Amino acid sequence: xxxxxxxxxxxxxxxxxxxxxxxxxxxxxxxxxxxxxxxxxxxxxxxxxxxxxxxxxxxxxxxxxxxxxxxxxxxxxxxxxxxxxxxxxxxxxxxx
Numbered sequence: 001x002x003x004x005x006x007x008x009x010x011x012x013x014x015x016x017x018x019x020x021x022x023x024x025x026x027x028x029x030x031x032x033x034x035x036x037x038x039x040x041x042x043x044x045x046x047x048x049x050x051x052x053x054x055x056x057x058x059x060x061x062x063x064x065x066x067x068x069x070x071x072x073x074x075x076x077x078x079x080x081x082x083x084x085x086x087x088x089x090x091x092x093x094x095x096x
Contacts, residue, residue, distance in 0.1 A: 018081050021057035026080055028055050030073040044068045 031040045041051040044065055053059035061069075069080055078084050
């Protein structure tokens with residue numbers, strides 16, 4: 001009796017590459033013009049220098065800060081990270 005084993009092909013993992021400078025611009029938009037970096041940093045539970053790095057695109061956001069930004073702004077993670085509404089299609093790059 002001959003049996004067949006199922007062979008699964010590995011699919012390449014799609015990777016979304018966020019634009020840190022664009023994310024920084026959206027953080028700046030969330031902060032608004034009526035709050036200082038120091039005030040907004042306190043709200044997010046981070047230092048003013050770290051907020052500046054995020055706004056300039058020099059540091060990657062942590063999940064904790066992303067969560068606090070969504071709660072503070074009412075914006076979706078999709079909008080903060082990709083600048084898109086959740087229903088919009090994502091551009092992905094296949095990783096080989």
